[in-house]
């Protein structure tokens with residue numbers, strides 16, 4: 001594969017302030033040269049070097065591919081009726097997960113794999129070039145291990161979430177023993193991350209600590225579902241354990257915010273969940289003003305946030321969570337990369353993976369300014385045009 005010059009870029013978001021204007025490092029009238037899977041040159045179009053092929057962006061905007069750091073894609077079945085009931089007034093509780101567990105256990109490997117592929121293709125069409133994927137709808141040793149095996153065939157970012165909810169056939173303590181014992185043994189070889197749903201109705205602080213610490217002993221890196229439905233110990237536990245990310249962060253005390261600001265744990269906000277459960281949104285402004293690193297992600301799952309659309313999350317974060325368009329686009333790209341501890345994605349700079357999204361718009365601001373409009377016009381992943 002030869003080199004490719006993408007030129008005529010009206011506005012290029014590099015996410016490298018040394019390359020252009022503002023925190024997004026925006027270069028106007030820009031060009032990018034891609035060779036193999038990497039970006040090899042970024043700068044003004046007038047100074048671009050020659051390449052084997054050329055693509056004219058026609059004055060439109062280019063941004064880094066979205067990095068969706070939180071998704072639950074290995075599942076079967078459908079929860080349309082539950083959503084419909086909720087929109088008619090019933091509350092969201094963690095228990096609905098068990099409906100998906102039953103359907104997932106009954107599905108074949110091929111059905112589950114086809115589901116992951118379908119959702120990842122849907123996300124790619126909306127500009128997502130890296131997508132994390134969790135287990136958590138198997139909840140037996142065999143079903144969790146096969147969920148992770150299937151996820152690992154589709155992405156490098158695989159998360160062991162055996163501790164999603166306590167299955168009906170166990171007490172909480174007995175299930176934690178399984179998750180930190182035989183299930184971990186079977187799952188660790190397929191996963192990079194360990195996660196736990198630390199919430200009333202799921203796992204408490206002590207149980208969450210046991211799950212994460214056992215994963216760390218097996219070489220997994222912790223991340224956590226924390227403070228989604230109410231206040232709890234999850235966020236402070238994440239910071240204490242040096243977790244890569246605390247996800248949801250909807251209900252935070254001042255001490256939680258201070259803890260996040262003092263550590264390296266990214267706060268990953270998932271506005272699709274509040275949208276789909278008609279719940280109050282997390283306060284991104286409060287976190288950003290305190291100096292916390294914020295990521296945006298879809299939380300794609302069949303119960304509480306059945307969207308694969310990062311542009312949708314950007315628009316909601318701007319409209320409802322106090323983020324500027326610049327902050328939301330940064331959080332959906334480089335913020336997601338930080339939450340996955342990746343330095344090769346989320347930016348368009350020399351040496352970065354060539355994951356680029358061409359918008360049918362003059363600026364990245366249109367992602368929030370024109371909500372619900374399919375603005376993604378082309379996507380390159382690893383240097384290859386895939387949309």
Ligand SMILES: [Zn+2]
Pocket residue numbers: 070071072225299301
């Ligand atoms: Zn989740």
